[in-house]
Amino acid sequence: MATGRYVSDLDSGDLLGPVEYTLSAFAVREYCHAVELHQDYFQGVENQIAPPTLVHLEKLRLYRHACPAGTGPSARVHVEYDATFHDAVKVGEPLRVQGKVTERFNKRGRDYVQIDMEVRAARDNRLLVSYRDTVILSYQARESAA
DSSP states (O other): OOTTSOGGGOOTTOEEEEEEEEOOHHHHHHHHHHTTOOOHHHHOSSSOBOOGGGHHHHHHHHHHHHOTTOSOSSOOEEEEEEEEESSOOBTTOEEEEEEEEEEEEEETTEEEEEEEEEEEETTTOOEEEEEEEEEEEEEOHHHHHO
């Protein structure tokens, strides 16, 4: 388990979470202002929902919880993600996010980690979002350039 270590220490089989929280209207509005999403269902006061790309913050929430020492010797580089939305993520709804490192591999001198995550409604365990994320944890570009 990566708890207490760096994100760069994550390895296949590591479990992240579960972390429970309630999505706030403020967080959604601020995020949407930053990425210029001005639709009423993201900015409104009634029936406000989270935009699809907000799911990236769930990964960061898991990293912060499981790896409080931070990123490690080098920052992560986001490579790709795939998210499936099964239902709307509503503001004010208690949520639970958890993940599992499904694979860590090396390709062309770079360490990659793939994480599968789920966001569920905390009250009834309803699946809201399935998310697969791949990041590069480290690469040897500095050594090659020298």
